Amino acid sequence: MAAQEALSLDSCRTLAISNNKELLISQEKINAARYQKKAAFTSYLPNISANGGYMRSQKELSILSDAQKGALSGLGTSLSAPLQQAAQVIAQLHPEIAGQLPALGQSLVGALNGAGQSLADAFRTDTRNMYAGALTLTQPLYMGGKIRAYNKITGYAEELARQQHKSGMQEVILSTDQAYWQVVSLANKKKLAEGYLELLQKLDSDIGKMIAEGVATKADGLSIKVKVNEAEMTLTKVNDGLSLAKMLLCQLCGLELSSPITLKDEQEKDLSPGIVPAENIDIDAVYATRPEVRSLELAAQIYKQKVNVVRAEYLPSVALMGSYMATNPSVFNSFEKKFKGMWNVGVMVSVPIWHWGEGIYKVKAAKSEARIARYQLDDAKEKIELQVSQSAFKVNEAAKKLIMAEKNLEKADENLRYATLGFEEGVIPASNVLEAHTAWLSAQSEKIDAQIDVKLTEIYLKKATGNLRLEDEENLQP
Numbered sequence: 001m002a003a004q005e006a007l008s009l010d011s012c013r014t015l016a017i018s019n020n021k022e023l024l025i026s027q028e029k030i031n032a033a034r035y036q037k038k039a040a041f042t043s044y045l046p047n048i049s050a051n052g053g054y055m056r057s058q059k060e061l062s063i064l065s066d067a068q069k070g071a072l073s074g075l076g077t078s079l080s081a082p083l084q085q086a087a088q089v090i091a092q093l094h095p096e097i098a099g100q101l102p103a104l105g106q107s108l109v110g111a112l113n114g115a116g117q118s119l120a121d122a123f124r125t126d127t128r129n130m131y132a133g134a135l136t137l138t139q140p141l142y143m144g145g146k147i148r149a150y151n152k153i154t155g156y157a158e159e160l161a162r163q164q165h166k167s168g169m170q171e172v173i174l175s176t177d178q179a180y181w182q183v184v185s186l187a188n189k190k191k192l193a194e195g196y197l198e199l200l201q202k203l204d205s206d207i208g209k210m211i212a213e214g215v216a217t218k219a220d221g222l223s224i225k226v227k228v229n230e231a232e233m234t235l236t237k238v239n240d241g242l243s244l245a246k247m248l249l250c251q252l253c254g255l256e257l258s259s260p261i262t263l264k265d266e267q268e269k270d271l272s273p274g275i276v277p278a279e280n281i282d283i284d285a286v287y288a289t290r291p292e293v294r295s296l297e298l299a300a301q302i303y304k305q306k307v308n309v310v311r312a313e314y315l316p317s318v319a320l321m322g323s324y325m326a327t328n329p330s331v332f333n334s335f336e337k338k339f340k341g342m343w344n345v346g347v348m349v350s351v352p353i354w355h356w357g358e359g360i361y362k363v364k365a366a367k368s369e370a371r372i373a374r375y376q377l378d379d380a381k382e383k384i385e386l387q388v389s390q391s392a393f394k395v396n397e398a399a400k401k402l403i404m405a406e407k408n409l410e411k412a413d414e415n416l417r418y419a420t421l422g423f424e425e426g427v428i429p430a431s432n433v434l435e436a437h438t439a440w441l442s443a444q445s446e447k448i449d450a451q452i453d454v455k456l457t458e459i460y461l462k463k464a465t466g467n468l469r470l471e472d473e474e475n476l477q478p
Helices: 009-019 021-044 066-073 080-093 101-122 146-213 218-253 283-289 291-312 358-425 430-465
Strands: 047-056 129-142 317-328 340-350
Touching: 009 146, 009 218, 021 146, 066 101, 146 218, 146 291, 146 430, 218 430, 283 291, 283 358, 283 430, 291 358, 358 430
Parallel strands: none
Antiparallel strands: 047 129, 129 317, 317 340
């Protein structure tokens, strides 16, 4: 594109903004701040979490002692003696069933032993393999204002990232404009140097003819040749400077350094800008548009909310808790090898009581940081006011210099015309013609510098007032 058509100033700005790595980084910072703001909002919402675990133990928990287990498993045996005594008494009272009593006694002993063993087994917990799971819901009710303050901080942080991106964009535009007008200045000086060299070469040719006719001396010819050599050296320096300036502009625009770019204003024959003197500037409007001021205001708000965050750490907090818990083995119907659970709901309150003044000291430190941010904002406003005044003064000064440079050029043109006519008529020596050429070159160079200075001072004033932007900047805003 650069090789096929002339680049305008706005095209260079757009290319520079699109390819600047710092702006790409600041754009990602905006995205990160936006996601942090969304993450902060989730603190208002219930938090649901699930937990689970498994534990293998070497030994199981036992409700009964070994002696109790032994007593239960031998319950029939321990009661055999009383049963025999009872059987003897029954046999004496009822001799007809005496033969059946021994068998009945043996069966009772076995039944009691079995019942005791079953009871001992029923008391086994078998907790060597334990499983547990819980689903918990937590809803903050009051956190001392921490959640609200944190949401405000993330909102300010997102806006701060936008303002820093805007400030970076203005710096890129300023650098691009400086490089652009530097190329235009050197391109016009190249044309001037080429024209000056042509004039000297014509004069050298005329002097050569006059020397041959005997109406000029060799000293005049040598003086002209020295000036021709100086003009060639000047043209070489201008070409080198123009190449380096174009390389810098290509680097800013993200183009190859060796790209053969041509600028639109480089082809203009007259760079005389419309001079608009700087009038009284509303400093409050400047404060509203400067991204640096807005950034410091946001920083002050962030530090103000940080005071609330620190204070909230030492205020009561209230949260609603709800959960469902299940275990295996379960204990709701004795010890069962099944998953069974229960739900529960409650309120948790945390009240800090005594921390030896730690909270007071931290709050005071946060307040000091907030005051520092406000002082920095006031200092920045004072410096911006001075910067705006200086930029407006330089705009008016550059306009005056341009008017003077144009008047000097008119006089230099007239002086060169009279000197050339006088030299051709033979009434003015070659030295006077060289002086007229030198004065004309200086006047032309001063005019170009004055024109570029007017352009740059207007850009500096726009930067100082916060109005340096692209025409379609809103399409480039994140």
